[in-house]
Amino acid sequence: MIRRRELLELGACAAASTLVRSSFADELLLQHASAPQNLATPLEFLDRLITPTPVFFVRSHFGPPALDPARRLRISGLLRTPLELDAAALRRFPEVTLPAVLQCAGNGRALHEPRVPGIQWIHGGMGQATWTGVRLADVLGRAGLLPGAEHVWLAGADLPPKPSVPRFLRSIPLARALDPSTLIAYRMNGEPLSLAHGAPFRLVVPGWAGDHWVKWLNDLRVQKDEPEGFYYQTGYRLPIEPVAPGASVPPEKTRPLTTFPVKSIIAQPLDGSRKPVGEQVIVGVALSGEKAIGKVEVSLDGGATWRTAALEGDAGPGRWQVFRHAFTAATPGPKRAIVRAYEASGATQPEKAAWNPSGYFWNGWHAVSWEVTA
Numbered sequence: 001m002i003r004r005r006e007l008l009e010l011g012a013c014a015a016a017s018t019l020v021r022s023s024f025a026d027e028l029l030l031q032h033a034s035a036p037q038n039l040a041t042p043l044e045f046l047d048r049l050i051t052p053t054p055v056f057f058v059r060s061h062f063g064p065p066a067l068d069p070a071r072r073l074r075i076s077g078l079l080r081t082p083l084e085l086d087a088a089a090l091r092r093f094p095e096v097t098l099p100a101v102l103q104c105a106g107n108g109r110a111l112h113e114p115r116v117p118g119i120q121w122i123h124g125g126m127g128q129a130t131w132t133g134v135r136l137a138d139v140l141g142r143a144g145l146l147p148g149a150e151h152v153w154l155a156g157a158d159l160p161p162k163p164s165v166p167r168f169l170r171s172i173p174l175a176r177a178l179d180p181s182t183l184i185a186y187r188m189n190g191e192p193l194s195l196a197h198g199a200p201f202r203l204v205v206p207g208w209a210g211d212h213w214v215k216w217l218n219d220l221r222v223q224k225d226e227p228e229g230f231y232y233q234t235g236y237r238l239p240i241e242p243v244a245p246g247a248s249v250p251p252e253k254t255r256p257l258t259t260f261p262v263k264s265i266i267a268q269p270l271d272g273s274r275k276p277v278g279e280q281v282i283v284g285v286a287l288s289g290e291k292a293i294g295k296v297e298v299s300l301d302g303g304a305t306w307r308t309a310a311l312e313g314d315a316g317p318g319r320w321q322v323f324r325h326a327f328t329a330a331t332p333g334p335k336r337a338i339v340r341a342y343e344a345s346g347a348t349q350p351e352k353a354a355w356n357p358s359g360y361f362w363n364g365w366h367a368v369s370w371e372v373t374a
């Protein structure tokens with residue numbers, strides 16, 4: 001059995017990305033010299049409802065397989081009629097478009113204390129796009145579920161770099177597969193899916209962490225049980241009960257992670273920036289797995305008092321909203337803003353995120369400091 005550390009070394013990198021201008025038009029692209037398969041969305045782009053595709057983060061364990069527009073999706077297991085669908089066959093199901101946040105479970109890993117190994121994402125392991133495709137429920141309905149169907153195993157066409165490395169295999173419970181927001185998508189932000197984001201088709205599971213959003217999808221199996229193997233039994237699991245920072249957690253005290261928790265991130269001002277006296281605007285995004293955002297608050301006095309920020313975009317599960325709070329700084333000097341989001345139910349973010357051994361789901365209060373200049 002491969003150990004987590006060996007696996008991490010294969011993909012280890014800081015998820016730093018730089019923006020480069022492409023030779024076409026004025027397009028900005030993400031680039032990372034050592035690991036092109038792991039790219040972070042720059043923080044300053046988390047100020048809008050839709051993340052432009054060229055700066056949308058990329059996370060691939062092994063890198064993409066060859067581009068194959070003719071790829072077929074095999075749908076097998078506990079079904080009356082197993083199916084094999086290519087892109088044209090998929091398009092005969094009713095088409096759906098919805099906005100949804102895609103966020104890596106490891107987003108914010110670099111902010112957990114003590115630090116844990118893995119890609120050191122800060123805030124850029126997420127983005128929101130519109131996704132177009134067909135409902136997985138419609139496809140499974142056509143195939144006809146047999147008694148005992150409880151889990152849907154998901155695999156893509158990407159292969160590990162060597163035989164000792166396990167394949168990337170995920171699974172979702174049948175109820176989540178049948179949710180009308182779960183899509184087999186072939187378009188992102190209105191354009192055909194790019195290879196980096198899973199062409200020709202990928203799964204979209206709004207509100208659930210990115211590892212369920214299997215790219216280059218080619219093998220879907222309806223099963224009675226959850227799968228075995230590294231990516232299911234060891235990776236992508238959280239402690240069932242909260243643990244002390246730095247604790248080791250035996251596998252039987254863990255469960256697969258699913259929805260990401262409520263959080264909010266400030267995109268502007270950037271930490272360490274300088275702004276002239278006058279109007280100061282704090283902008284960012286607020287999101288929470290399968291819950292709608294209810295309220296976002298900003299504090300300018302270290303958490304003593306909070307003001308409610310204005311929200312833009314529609315509230316709803318699986319999507320983010322933009323928050324904005326403006327105030328006037330009449331005199332020069334240092335400023336610091338803290339943000340926290342609430343779900344509609346009133347549940348809110350913890351000041352410090354719950355530490356866990358793999359560094360998933362950081363959602364502590366985000367603070368930025370900047371200088372107001374004369």
Ligand SMILES: Nc1nc2c(c(=O)[nH]1)N[C@H]1C(S)=C(S)[C@@H](COP(=O)(O)O)O[C@H]1N2
Pocket residue numbers: 056057058059060061062063102103104105155156157158168196197198209210211212213214215216217
């Ligand atoms: N086949 C396949 N699907 C995959 C992955 C992968 O390595 N292989 N990475 C997953 C993870 S961990 C994340 S966070 C998302 C990232 O999607 P993106 O690269 O489109 O942003 O894809 C998921 N789907």
Ligand SMILES: [Mo]
Pocket residue numbers: 059103104105106210211
């Ligand atoms: Mo991820």
